[in-house]
Amino acid sequence: MIVESKYFKCRICGSNKYVHSYCNYECYECSTLFKNLDAFSLKRQLKIQYLPEYNLEEWGELNYAKLYDSGIDLRACIDEPIKLDPYNNFIQGSYKAVFSTGIKIQPSHKDMDVKVYPRSGLGFKYDIRLSNSTGVVDNQYRGTVKVALINMGSEPFIINPGDRVVQMVVEKRLDVEVVKVDALDETERGEGGFGSTGKN
Numbered sequence: 001m002i003v004e005s006k007y008f009k010c011r012i013c014g015s016n017k018y019v020h021s022y023c024n025y026e027c028y029e030c031s032t033l034f035k036n037l038d039a040f041s042l043k044r045q046l047k048i049q050y051l052p053e054y055n056l057e058e059w060g061e062l063n064y065a066k067l068y069d070s071g072i073d074l075r076a077c078i079d080e081p082i083k084l085d086p087y088n089n090f091i092q093g094s095y096k097a098v099f100s101t102g103i104k105i106q107p108s109h110k111d112m113d114v115k116v117y118p119r120s121g122l123g124f125k126y127d128i129r130l131s132n133s134t135g136v137v138d139n140q141y142r143g144t145v146k147v148a149l150i151n152m153g154s155e156p157f158i159i160n161p162g163d164r165v166v167q168m169v170v171e172k173r174l175d176v177e178v179v180k181v182d183a184l185d186e187t188e189r190g191e192g193g194f195g196s197t198g199k200n
Contacts, residue, residue, distance in 0.1 A: 002028050010034075011067050032067065045108040046170055051144065053077055054102030059162050062103070071117065071167030074145065077102030082159040084128070084151035096131050096150040097159070101166070103145050105137065113139055113173045116147060116166050127153035130166065139173070
């Protein structure tokens with residue numbers, strides 16, 4: 001039986017129709033199989049506001065590139081190229097830059113947070129990283145999402161307008177109660193820190 005849902009949306013073709021067959025769900029339009037329908041539900045949303053400087057016509061709307069991707073690539077919303085000199089041997093210019101991604105975001109639920117991570121390719125090939133390692137976008141933040149990149153490589157690196165520079169990952173936050181205590185429970189490891197478990 002074909003089901004048309006206002007919550008489900010196929011990440012491949014965007015259809016909201018699916019067929020339930022045994023333990024799988026199958027998109028009616030493109031036949032993509034889903035084992036967990038809730039994972040592709042529109043009950044949870046990340047609202048994105050594109051700022052006027054974001055070139056929506058050329059760069060397109062942000063979304064997951066492939067099925068089961070964890071991150072959504074964000075672009076450098078800049079007017080002209082930025083040159084990042086190598087951190088270890090820069091003479092003039094700068095080895096890091098802070099710039100806008102051209103968007104503001106709003107998670108639909110209060111237990112949703114957004115983290116910004118470096119793109120794997122930029123880090124592996126060119127040693128381009130986030131200067132703060134991981135960016136945290138708090139649930140209630142409504143300002144422009146900005147990133148700070150640093151060149152830890154050996155060659156200058158050029159960031160062009162519209163380049164995909166970082167990835168945005170939506171995560172579920174675990175809310176906990178912070179409690180003051182006088183002592184902690186003892187464990188087998190105790191206070192063993194760096195290197196306490198050996199090399200192998």
